[in-house]
Amino acid sequence: MTETGSLLASLDCRACCSSFDPDRAMGVCPTCGHTLFATYSLDRLGRGRWWNELGRRPPTLWRYRELLPVRRFDSVVTLGEGGSPTLALGEVPEAPGVDVFVKDDGGLPTGSFKARGMAVAVSRAKELGLKDLFVPSAGNAAVALAAYAARGGLHARVYLPERTPGPMVQQCTLYGAEVVRVPGTIREAGDAARTAERGRGSFDLSTLREPYRLEGKKTMGFEIVESARDGSGLPDAILYPTGGGTGLVGMKKAFDELAHVGLLDRIPRLYAIQPEGCAPVVRALKEGAARTTPWPEARTIAPGLLVPAPFASERILEAVRTSHGGGLTVSDRAMVESMRALAARHGLSASPEGAAPYAALGPLVARGEIRAGERVILYATGSGIPFAGKDLLNEFAG
Ligand SMILES: Cc1ncc(COP(=O)(O)O)c(C=O)c1O
Ligand SMILES: [Zn+2]
Known part of the structure; x- marks a missing residue:
């Protein structure tokens, strides 16, 4: 078998409704500059047979290959990613009567989702x-990127904000990537990267500026739905630490595709959790805005959430709103306390981002947005190992 059976049909822009051939490399929409989304021939999926067959495939994200964009098996660059556990926390003191689970991506290759x-x-x-x-x-x-490029025999260059945790920088170098350090946040790193790379013939893998990282993130949603098949039921709500927003947009895309083929009849509510010091998505949700405005003087200990101006904010807000979810900010201190609670009470190692949903749980229950009897997934996106032994509130607060 050489073909994956991918049903990829086109690349589509939701902003200007243009459609493109998916079998040539593309970044953003050449017509209007917005994100391109992969579209599949869902009607050819044969959903019953597909859904049943999934259980017999190896537990990596490639099990969903018909709804992924890679056409040939010999193109697949894999380190065994996907299939992360959903762990029951039982009832936690912060959320009486709520059935709480953590989906833990900290154990994936390279330590994060x-x-x-x-x-x-x-x-x-x-x-x-x-x-x-x-x-x-x-x-x-x-x-x-550094790890998968090494595995696939491709060259990688990474532009990292100055405050990126040392272990992450060192790992990039170890995997053989070229590392460029940039003062400021991811926003400045993005500007510097795009300026330096102009005319070089290189390809930009920035969040939502190319169509396929989102397709990988989509598997978070597929796994959540698939793991509900064992009788435990679909979650009512998913709390997700939001930076560039690919996770939220990706999960929503997964739910929409499964709903389209009749494998899902309701969608979990998606909640964007952001730090108090950088919360453009939560602010736009509160204000009823269609897009975010840049967050001035952004600061937080959670590097992945230090995204003052997410690129595809219209799509992030749309994902939250159409799922009937919401948003909440948490303090840096609450993230650190949640890292401790997850570790000491439950044996889970989470990064500050990964711990943010736990910090949001109690306040969302207090506000009546999550109720007793509901089933909630806290998405733990990354491992706490690169942060171990650090005095986070002093070292990274900036
Ligand atoms: C551990 C971790 N969690 C969450 C995020 C934010 O992800 P998203 O782009 O899906 O909002 C990042 C991004 O860097 C991250 O590294
Ligand atoms: Zn367009």
Whole structure:
């Protein structure tokens, strides 16, 4: 078997409704500059047979290959990503009567959920003949790109904000990526990267500026729905630490595709959790705005959430609103306390981002947005290991 059976049909812009051939390398929409989304021939899926067959496939994200963009098995660059556990916390003191679970992506290759997006994007880049890839990143996406590029024999350059945790920078170098340090946040790193790369023939893998990282992130949603099949039921709500927003947009896309083929009849409410010091999405939700405005003087200990101006904010807000979810800010201190609670009470190692949903749980219950009897997933996006032994509130608060 050489073909994956991918049903990829086109790349589509939701802003100007243009449609493009998916089998050539593309970044943003050439007509209007917005995000391109992969569209599949869902009607050809044969959903009953597909859904049943999934259980017999290996537990990596490639089990969903018909709804992923890679067409040939020999293009797949994999480190065994996907299939992360959903762990019951039982009832927690902060949320009496609520059935709480953590989906823990900290154990994925390279230590975060970014492995999902980069595995798929690097595989597809290889398939389309690209050789030189770059990304601006708060850390985790860079480590993931560095690892998957090494595995696939491609070249990677990563642009990292100055405050990126040392272990992440060192890992990028170890995987053989070129590392460029940039003063400021991911926003400045992105500007610097795009300026430096102009005319170089390299390919930009920035969040939502190319179509395929999102496809890898989509598997978070597929896994959540698939794991509900064992009789435990679909979650009522998912709390997600939001930076660039790919996770939220990706999960919503997964739910929409499964709903389209009749495999899902309701969608969990999606909640964007952001730090008090950088919360453009939560603010726009509160104000009823269609897009975010840049957050001035952004600061937080959670590097992945230090995104003052997310690129595709219209799509992030749309994902939250159409799922009937919401948003909440948490303090840096609450994130650190939640890292401790997850570790000491439950044996889970989470990064500050990964702990943010736990910090939001109690306040969302107090506000009546999450109720007793509901089932809630806290998405733990990254491992706490790069942060171990650090005095976070002093070292990273900036
Ligand atoms: C551990 C972690 N969690 C969450 C995020 C934010 O992700 P998203 O782009 O899906 O909002 C990042 C991004 O860098 C991250 O590294
Ligand atoms: Zn467009």
